[in-house]
Amino acid sequence: CKKMVFAGRPPRPTSRMVLAIGGRAPAYATSRAFSSSLPRNKERLVILxxxxxGYEVLRAIDKERWNVTMISPNNYFNFTPxxxxxxxxxxxxxxxxEPVRRYSPEVVAYQAWCDHIDFRQKRLQCMPATPLLSFETKSAPKADATTTQFPGTGTPFTLTYDKLVIAVGAYSQTFDVPxxxxxxxxxxxVKDARAIRTRILECFEQSNQPTISDLExxxxxxxxxxxxxxxxxxFAAELHDLLHTEMERHYPGLTRFAKISMYDVAPHILGTFDESLVKYAEKTFKRDGISIFTSHHVERVESGKLFVKEQGEVPFGLLVWSTGLAPNPLVQSASDVKKDLKTSSIITNDHLNVLKEDGTPYSDVWAIGDAxxxxxxxxxxxxxxxxxxxKYLTKKLNRLVKDKDSPKPFEFHNQGSLAYVGNWKAIYDASGTGSNVMNKETGRLAWLLWRSAYFTMTLSVRNKILVPTYWFLNWIFGRDLTRF
Ligand code: FAD
Incomplete structure (x- = not known):
């Protein structure tokens, strides 16, 4: 690898490059004005x-004192709930x-995968998640939630760091079901959400064709x-709402053919919730016509059909698979770190420092989230x-940069769990929170809690306006059924 030091206009990357970012040299693709304005003594904090x-660290880190670089294949944050x-x-x-670019040019961001961490040399090997050159018409290969290889394109590059935050999350578990x-x-x-919406509308439009039989x-x-x-x-709850409102109105006669079926190997759904709330959710689903097949095993999937051990072949128009988490390949392949034998997650101490294989902490690497x-x-x-x-880590890093004491060990404050179950009803489980006031709640009140909790958690002013606006607009005019 050739060590490149960029001054002024960055050269085109030719082969694998080392980007010495921060005080020493500007990173490739940052603007000239920004590069020259970087204070020379800032430490380099890289967030993966x-x-x-990762986004919370990016948002709240003291950007005056840290020279921050974000590496992520997404140039946005997903508000998953x-x-x-x-x-x-x-x-x-x-x-x-929420866009990552909101913090540019203060922060350097690369839309890329990190595919190797060298903890000893403090180097990251990265692969662009975009086509390298603008005149290339070929788009980057798609990464799905289970891809185990990095689908980046272009010239790999290397970054160095002083401090590193690993927040790469986890992938979707498939249990290797063929x-x-x-x-x-x-x-x-959000790309998955878009693909699902397109598929739902596609199923209805196809079913509406005059040549289609009732069986099809x-x-x-x-x-x-x-x-x-x-x-x-x-997802089942939201789909139920759609079928019983807009779809009933706009595809009259078709919704009588529609069915929602949920499969799980466990004897009950919502395993982490209190038993009485699970019963409420199951009863609500049954009453709303959502079929729940618990203790059922899906053995394989083919185009348009599931093979269920207890039922045989089950044809479907859309299959949504959500059976938990699988390790991120970066985490799975990481060496020199202690990992959990069952989940392959990186093990940290209670100050969130990543542990070496011998159990001693890396003082300059932290890992948070699902990873x-x-x-x-x-x-x-x-x-x-x-x-x-x-939040804890950001506080720690912001103190660290001022040479102040680190905060106490991390402590989790459980704020309870919420789940929407359809028809303007939800469940709220606060049994782990230590609260005596409201331990469990169901129905409309829990739904109000659900909506207000997620409204409060939305980050930007833009989304604080957009979210309630769409809730209101769709309540008045109905959901948008346009398929692009
Ligand atoms: P993520 O939020 O998954 O972020 C990981 C980031 O790392 C992504 O930007 C990804 O692109 C990037 N990345 C991956 N690999 C690399 C790499 N090699 N190099 C660089 N970057 C990489 N939790 C709740 O508490 N309440 C809820 O209501 C809730 N609802 C959910 C609904 C859905 C549909 C889903 C999927 C999850 C929900 N969760 C909920 C769980 C919650 O979203 C996750 O626990 C949370 O996202 C974990 O945060 P994270 O930062 O570890 O990972």
């Missing part, structure tokens, strides 16, 4: 991932994203969900945990 963990609403048009896709990656939809990203209509309008966790349940877990503390893989860890 722009999700719940609103993705299910985006799949059916209750909200528009913009409502569930055909899932090829024929199912996942719901992890029944197949096309069977919407299957595998995985009865909160993501699967909220990491604190030694001997099994916290859930949720946005709540990722966000609280990010």
């Amino acid at each position: 991932g722009s999700g719940w963990g 609103l993705l299910a609403s985006c799949t059916v048009g209750t909200l528009e896709f913009r409502c569930a994203t 055909g899932v990656k090829e024929h199912a939809h996942f719901l992890k990203d 209509r029944r197949k096309l309008l069977n919407f299957c969900i595998v995985g009865g966790g909160p993501t699967g349940v909220e 990491a877990m604190i030694e001997d503390a099994r916290l859930p893989a949720t946005a709540q945990v990722a966000n609280q860890k990010a």
